[in-house]
Amino acid sequence: MRTDALNRRIVPRLLLIYPATHKLGWVKYFQLPSLSLQQVAAVTPAHWQVTLVDESQDSIPDGRGYDLVGITAMTHQAMRAYEIADQFRRNGVPVIMGGMHPTVMPEEALTHADAVVIGEAEPILGQLLKDFLGGRLQKIYRAPIAQDDRLDIPRPRREILSGKRYLTTQTVQASRGCPYDCDFCTVTHYFGNRFRYREAADILAEIRSFPRKLVIFLDDNLLGDPAKARPILEGMAEMGIRWGSQTSLRFAEDRELLKLVARSGCIGLFVGIESVTGNYSQLSKSSGKSPQAELMKRVRGAGIILETSLIFGFDDHDQSIFEKTLRFVEECVPSVPTFNILTPYPGTKLFQQYLQEGRLLHQDWSRYNHSEVVFKPLLMTPEQLYRGWLEARKTAYTIPSILSRVWNNPGRRFTNLAYNLLRKGPNDRLPSL
Ligand code: B12
Incomplete structure (x- = not known):
């Protein structure tokens, strides 16, 4: 009908x-x-x-x-x-x-x-x-899981956003797929196990069509394949834009690449450190030798705001992880540290493991949000994990801690301060259990 x-x-x-x-x-x-x-x-x-x-x-x-x-x-x-x-x-x-x-x-x-x-x-x-x-x-x-290393997609239709207000509508996706296949992530399984990039010329033409200078990449790892990323960076360096993205810290092992990233207008990068025990990040799968602290220092030294994601609740985390992580933050001084509770998303190996081990507390998806404990940790109770996470957030976002981070990060101090204050925001409103 x-x-x-x-x-x-x-x-x-x-x-x-x-x-x-x-x-x-x-x-x-x-x-x-x-x-x-x-x-x-x-x-x-x-x-x-x-x-x-x-x-x-x-x-x-x-x-x-x-x-x-x-x-x-x-x-x-x-x-x-x-x-x-x-x-x-x-x-x-x-x-x-x-x-x-x-x-x-x-x-x-x-x-x-x-x-x-x-x-x-x-x-x-x-x-x-x-x-x-x-x-x-x-x-x-x-959809078939892509096998090649090219991403052939049309540009997004931005006109459907008209009448709405956002931070910016100048978001771009340059690549899809990921070879790392981490236990807590679904990307490799559904978007393919290699970095697939759009043609650099197409990405640069899209950016050139923007009326404003700020561009946000929505890639998992914009710098994952340096050979593919370089022409995009070189093109952006000619345009005088400012941009931010998510990536893996390992790109900073290549000092020339880091220089190019800074020269191309990068103002901020979001990287997953995941765990200070070092067993879960893409970096531990890297062949490079530089420890994370050194790489973070290099990125900060290039005047790039570095937001780092740290996760609590892995199977080798006992209650000492909170103290260890805060010490790491003090020593490595990421511009903006973010703390998340491990969340076993359906479709990941982690979800399958916890399901089989009877460790999922429930499957109320609305609470699978990184701010609630939805599984039984191995070496802590769920309450200990939640409280430790909350305390770590509060400790890292006291005004003296924020100021010390801003002071120790050269360049972009105003943006860095504003970003830290924005991140501090929700801490006081979170339930203490
Ligand atoms: C960019 C990004 C963000 C940006 C989002 C910006 C924005 N407003 O879009 C930011 C940084 C804000 C963000 C935040 C979060 N994110 Co995020 N994010 C991503 C990332 C890297 C890319 C998403 C993206 O835009 N891709 C580009 C689009 C075009 O691709 P797509 O979404 O897959 O859509 C395609 C298909 O899925 C399909 N499709 C999608 N929707 C629909 C609908 C219909 C009707 C149809 C037919 C098809 C279709 O067609 C699209 C084109 O092919 C993905 C990782 C990834 N590779 O997917 C994680 C990812 C989506 N994020 C994730 C998570 C967990 C979060 C947070 C909850 C994290 C947190 N700590 O809070 C928050 C939630 C924020 C919120 N809005 O509520 C997880 C989701 C896992 C899950 N099972 O839900 C992912 C998959 C990361 C991961 N590795 O696990 N994220």
């Missing part, structure tokens, strides 16, 4: 939704827009009309006037995504889902959606939409 109505209408309408898990207040205007949905829009054939609802800024419509709803979800968004999906389906509007959580839990997602996309939308969405219009929608659309 729906298909008949659709056939009568010339322009089919797709509503894309980014679910919000909590109210953000004024901070909502300092977020980055979902690139996932801009990319989904980019591979939606031009005869579709596409609308984006970002729940942190917009309310969810009732579905009238839309033919199909597409919802994205990371694990912590899944419960909210399902509520929204159920509502639309009750109102007679079919729903498709994609993103990391539906990709790793397709059967679960299918209890709330008419179809699920597993993996990347680019190779498969055109077929899905064709099937939908033809009344032949299948339940599962599985």
